[in-house]
């Protein structure tokens with residue numbers, strides 16, 4: 001089945017910017033990095049299932065932005081930690097848009113309050129793991145099973161895990177978050193190995209500091225350090241579009257000989273220094 005991997009890359013690389021890409025599911029697609037991914041993938045030719053815990057004005061805006069790119073958008077409410085909801089959710093995506101050939105595991109939560117590792121509550125730990133790791137793992141399993149069942153399907157199929165620089169960098173003040181993202185990094189590699197024979201590319205994206213609502217509470221604290229070059233080599237906050245563009249490159253076949261790889265997008269934040 002190695003030939004599948006080869007043809008996957010060749011077929012994707014031959015697609016133009018206006019190629020029909022199929023259907024992408026973007027979890028946490030309502031705002032921030034997820035919304036930017038929805039728009040970028042729509043501009044690359046995907047129809048988009050915008051999936052989120054919440055349905056509000058911001059979510060409707062995400063739908064509008066996708067439609068402005070000339071693609072179809074379907075907004076679906078789902079708590080990714082609720083595994084029993086996956087089957088009906090995926091049925092709705094398939095009925096509304098068609099079979100899924102791209103899954104972007106973007107939804108994630110941060111610790112409610114940064115604080116001492118020695119004071120982390122079981123409740124906070126469990127919620128972080130349920131959403132960021134357990135939910136993402138099992139949603140991926142559900143989507144992957146459907147992808148595998150569609151043998152003979154178009155070969156531009158991919159799964160992306162948005163982890164974090166904290167999959168590697170240790171922040172004891174947000175321990176459960178770091179642990180969930182480190183686990184997700186392993187899950188990405190597990191799925192890459194399992195799905196390669198089916199021609200499904202799996203990629204991990206590790207964002208650095210990206211300016212979104214999630215990082216609003218540390219904006220004042222980190223901005224001077226970013227500007228001085230103490231945190232990352234490129235002295236600015238990352239923008240959601242920085243992540244979205246990298247993902248679009250991967251899921252449209254820009255890296256045909258890559259799977260299970262880690263892509264750091266953080267302005268050089270991961271470079272060890274003295």
Ligand code: NAI
Pocket residue numbers: 027028029030031032033034051052053054078079080081106107108109110131162163164165206207208209210211212213214215
């Ligand atoms: P955000 O908080 O702005 O957006 C996250 C979205 O996910 C929200 O729309 C939220 O409603 C949704 N969501 C939360 N829990 C959910 C659930 N259980 N089911 C479905 N949807 C849910 O976050 P941001 O900054 O856009 O982050 C997106 C991803 O990137 C997250 O996984 C985050 O951990 C990761 N990341 C973000 C970084 C940053 O600097 N902003 C850095 C590294 C990683």
